[in-house]
Amino acid sequence: MITLNTLRKFLPVISLIGFCLLPVRADAHPHEFVTMKISLLFDGQKNITGMRYNWRFDRLFSAYAFEGQDKNKNGKAEPEELLALQKEILDNIAAIQFFTRFDKKAAQPEFATAKPLGAEMIKREFSMTFEVPFKTPLNVSAKPLRYAIFDDEYYISMLHDDKVKSVQLVGAPENCKWNLKAPDPDQDMAAFAQSLDKSQSSGGGLGEYFAEWVTISCK
Numbered sequence: 216m217i218t219l220n221t222l223r224k225f226l227p228v229i230s231l232i233g234f235c236l237l238p239v240r241a242d243a244h245p246h247e248f249v250t251m252k253i254s255l256l257f258d259g260q261k262n263i264t265g266m267r268y269n270w271r272f273d274r275l276f277s278a279y280a281f282e283g284q285d286k287n288k289n290g291k292a293e294p295e296e297l298l299a300l301q302k303e304i305l306d307n308i309a310a311i312q313f314f315t316r317f318d319k320k321a322a323q324p325e326f327a328t329a330k331p332l333g334a335e336m337i338k339r340e341f342s343m344t345f346e347v348p349f350k351t352p353l354n355v356s357a358k359p360l361r362y363a364i365f366d367d368e369y370y371i372s373m374l375h376d377d378k379v380k381s382v383q384l385v386g387a388p389e390n391c392k393w394n395l396k397a398p399d400p401d402q403d404m405a406a407f408a409q410s411l412d413k414s415q416s417s418g419g420g421l422g423e424y425f426a427e428w429v430t431i432s433c434k
Contacts, residue, residue: 245372245408245425248273251364252376253429255393256346257386261356261433263324265348267332267385268313271376277341297334301343305329313347314373318361318428324349355391359432369408369422375429382429391433400424 254267272280284296284303308314309329317323327348334343353360364373375381375395382393400408401424408421 245366245369247276247371249371249373250376251373252379252381252383253364254383254385255360255387255431256348257384257388257391258352259386259388261388261391262352262354263349263360263431264352265327265346266315266362267344267346269342269344271337272341272343274339277336277339280341281336292336294334297336297341297343298331300341301331301334301345304343305331305345313345314364314366314371315347316363316365316423316426318363321361321430322353322355322358324353324360325351355431356433359430361428361430363423363426363428365422365426367419367422369425371422372425375427384431388433391431394430396428396430398425398427 250271252269254269255263256265256267258264280300281292281296284300305313312326313329315326327350330346330348332344332346334341336342366373382395384391384393408425
């Protein structure tokens, strides 16, 4: 299984746009940030067929990552170079289900192979979109789907975009709804996160305290 340390071996500086939940020190957890938009894909009925992810990375990560893909050293982010970067990222995080966790008390989908949909630079920030189909369509009329996307060690903060409608139900009936529950870590967990510098590991489990959980259900 690919660990977060393995991912950072390939992508050691994933400093992403987004926002922190807390006014933490620059050397405290988290050190890296992702801003997300997620689409749940329906078949026109109450069945979810997969998830579409859009992740946007900040300028620090984008500059670092692009430098490694700029094969002709012309300083221009060319389409084939950005697609190569997207493939590298997806290959490295496929084994950890793209940081996605599903509530075991809710419906449990199984991922198929991810499909890259596009990558681009927007104001010097790398943005990529990919889709992960479910191996079997998941009916959410009897039992909802509940997911969170987070780094277990909270080295990386991964939050839905607060400036746009960041969760969409594509092709869903009108009686399908979504709800986002914001994290509410206690003071001890917040203090522990702030105490960790870049060289330290939380030991796992910390990220869930700072994760946003989304529930999708259809009546």
